[in-house]
């Protein structure tokens with residue numbers, strides 16, 4: 001599904017990636033491990049178009065995406081849940097989720113206000129279109145009404161799905177994001193990413209700053225999303241133990257290069273990985 005080849009990327013004079021290649025097969029969970037500063041976040045940033053590569057290529061569903069904007073990449077079916085969550089702290093849970101849906105559903109999430117506005121303009125247009133009915137104007141109108149209804153239903157379905165996975169978000173839907181606990185904020189960040197209905201979800205350190213039990217709960221939900229929705233997952237993690245428990249395949253980055261690549265099972269058995277990343 002995702003093929004990354006020889007990515008070189010830099011921040012001004014600082015070269016963060018020296019030629020990173022990796023593959024994410026459809027339906028899989030792939031983990032990217034590595035120490036602080038190894039280039040894990042930079043790799044995700046380049047993939048989602050937030051950072052331009054100096055060279056190398058990225059293919060998503062066989063199509064080159066390395067020159068597309070982040071917005072275009074999201075619309076192809078990829079969401080990025082960034083390091084540190086990056087929620088809108090002053091906005092409510094529901095408002096944050098609406099923003100996640102924007103790329104996919106447009107203004108369908110505007111709710112009553114939008115429906116009202118459309119209703120009024122429809123009335124005005126209806127008179128005009130009655131006259132023009134013979135020319136097909138009515139058909140366009142009917143289609144516009146149908147499409148808006150469909151977007152609204154898709155949005156409601158996406159929201160319901162996220163509340164099913166994270167019931168606490170439903171309970172807190174009118175609370176401002178900044179006052180949620182760390183675990184709830186991570187759930188909201190993942191939920192916001194899922195609102196775009198991605199086929200590939202990039203997760204950057206979902207465990208950061210969270211207690212082990214909450215981390216485990218989040219990883220279990222991520223695994224369920226992968227299994228039941230078929231969402232492919234590329235997850236960056238410091239917690240190598242947990243990441244390798246749910247991942248099928250893993251890459252270890254060291255100073256902007258892939259040092260190891262193998263199945264999770266083999267990485268967990270590897271002496272080097274055990275010593276450096278599993279604390280064993």
Ligand SMILES: Nc1ncnc2c1ncn2[C@@H]1O[C@H](COP(=O)(O)OP(=O)(O)OP(=O)(O)O)[C@@H](O)[C@H]1O
Nearest residue numbers: 011014015016034035036037038039040041042043
């Ligand atoms: N905005 C930036 N400006 C300059 N240098 C940066 C910037 N972001 C990252 N870097 C540098 O790029 C390198 C890779 O950073 P990156 O954030 O990708 O690492 P990481 O593996 O995600 O680390 P961590 O585990 O700490 O999140 C580091 O040397 C870092 O200092």
Ligand SMILES: [Mg+2]
Nearest residue numbers: 040041042083
């Ligand atoms: Mg990082």
